[in-house]
Amino acid sequence: MKINLTNSKIEEIQSDLQIVLTNNIENLEDKELLKSLDFKAKDEELVFLAESKKIFVGYEEETYDSLAIAIATAIKKFQTTLFKTAKVDLTSFDSLVLKSIVEGTLLGSYTFNDYKSKKEKKKKQELIICIQEDSPSLDNIELNSILEESKIISKAVNKARDMVNTTPGDFYPEVMASLAKKLAKDAKIDCKIKGEKYLAKNDMNAMLSVGRASIHESKLIHLSYKPKDAKKKIVLVGKGLTYDSGGLSLKPADYMVTMKSDKGGGCAVLATIWAIAKLELPYEVHGIIGAVENMIGGDAYKPDDVLVAKNGKTIEVRNTDAEGRLVLADCLCYAQDEIKDIDYIFDYATLTGACVVGVGQYTSGIMGNNEKLKASVVKSSLKAGEYATTLDFNRYLRKTIKSEIADISNIASTRYGGAITAGLFLDNFIEEKNKEKWVHFDIAGPAFVESAWGYNPHGASGAGVRMTIEFLKDLKK
Incomplete structure (x- = not known):
């Protein structure tokens, strides 16, 4: 979907359709017709008046989420038509609304049909956004900067979606490593790939053990972006389980479906x-x-x-389906050994079904030792359009992952609080100096949902990308 800004008056813009965002139909020219169609200006409510070539879509609040859902709802309808251009008037909105409109458009228009034998030809459609009429030249204004930034963010989210949606037969560790090299080359950043010989030589036995039975060699991927005069040093660690059968603790058949999504954390990174x-x-x-x-x-x-594990801690395996935390344990140790003076260390994983049970399939669980940092992450997540909430550690759950024969067990002795006990397991692999700098993101719920929601399609949502970028942007303020 192509997006252009203009400061021309809405009636002067030539287009095939007009999208009208509304939270109150009383002042609309077509209000009587809309009333007769029982249109209500609510989230996800839409009416397409073909004769007047207008799409009316409701929103309840002037928030990122409500407006992004509204424009995505309209764009999906636009995509079902043969029209090539649509326009929308934002002159009555605050300039910050542009971000939600651009991202809602680009995220809402996403499709994944790589495995369809008969692919629909992608239509070349354009959305023209009318902004403040008194804006200066669009070359250097803040709004143009918002447009370009939101395009990059949306493209990143859609890249993550593509990766997660790709089947395990086409996306295994070697493929993930190859794709990492391509992304690094495109972004002009450094990329190092380590194989199983490196894992064995560097005592990364937890990660090495998880991939031992696969015909595909496990890969440790390390990407580095180092601008001049960097203000902070941030480490992002991702669980990249390209497929998870559960190992010898084999998953039931219906739980194995969708396990291509277990690479969601790594793809987000x-x-x-x-x-x-x-x-x-x-x-x-x-x-x-x-x-x-x-x-x-x-x-x-x-x-x-x-x-x-790499830090010398011993782990009793009581369930081979609790494998992601084993991979993350060694990756977290590697990060702290290889990178000095870290300001923040975040890990991302589709780690536990317990998190989905606890907070629902649309919300990420945020865990760690620093209450202020966790609150800041949640705030940035909500601002970016992702749902997140904190899950608190406690001393009693910590006792449930103790082992009688090793330092720690990879699952708890209780069936309750599984998301938190997984986070507490990872805490054992965070050095004391980094305890207050670390946050664990359990994205098991929103990373992959088998029905469309808001501006997210069936399948992968790209969870984790927007919230992290928003957090880093907020650091500048």
Whole structure:
């Protein structure tokens, strides 16, 4: 979908359709007709008046989410037509609304049809956005900057969606590493790929064990963006389980479907660091992904195994389906060994079904030791259009991951609080000096949903990308 800004009056703009955003139909010229059609100016309510070539779409609040959903709803209708151009009037809105309109348009128009035998030809459609009539030349105004920034952010989210939606037969650790190299080349950042020999040599036995039964070699991916005079140093760590069968603790058949999404954290990190470089944010950022496939076979790691992680801690394996935390444990240790003077360390993972049960499939669980930092992350998430909430650690749940034969168990002795006990497990691999700098993002809910929601399609949503970029942008203020 092409987007253009103009400061021409809405009636002077030539287009095939007009999209009208409204939260009150009383002042509209077509109010009587809209009333007769029982149109209500509510979220996701839409009426298409073909004769007058107008799409009316409701919104309830002048917030990012409500307006992004509204424009996405209209754009989806626009895409079902043969019309090539549509216009929308934003002159009565605050300039900050532009971000939600651009991102709602580009995220809402996303489709993934790589596996359709008969692909619909993509239509070349354009949205013309009418902004303040008194704006100066569009070459140097703030609104044009918002447009370009939102384009990059939306492109990053859609890149993450594409990666997550790709099937495990086409997306395994070697493919993830190859794609990381391509993204790094495009963004002009450094990329290092480490294989299983490196993992074995550097005592990354937890990650190495998870991928042992796969025919695909596990890969440690390290992307680095280092601008001059960087103000902060941030590390992003992602769980890249390109497929998770559950290992010998095999998942039930219906739970195995959608496990291509278990790479959501790693894909979010790849897309986010690409966007950070494209936006030229003034921070040194490292993206570290553990790309692994958890399969069954004669060489599979087993319940009752005791693994030694990179930091020397021993882990009793009681369930091979609690594998993501094992991969993240070694990746977190690697990050802290290789990168000094870290200001923030964030990890992203589709880690637990318990998080989905606890907060629903649209919300990420935010965990860590720094209450102020967690609150800041949640604030940035909501501002960016992602739902997030904190899940608090406590001393009693910490006791449930103790092991009688090793330092720690990879699952808790209780069935309750599973998202938090997984976060507490990871806390064992955060050095004392970094405890207050670390946040764990459990994105198991929103990363992949099997029905469309808001401006998100069936499948991958690109969870984690927008909230991280918004957090980094807020650091500048």
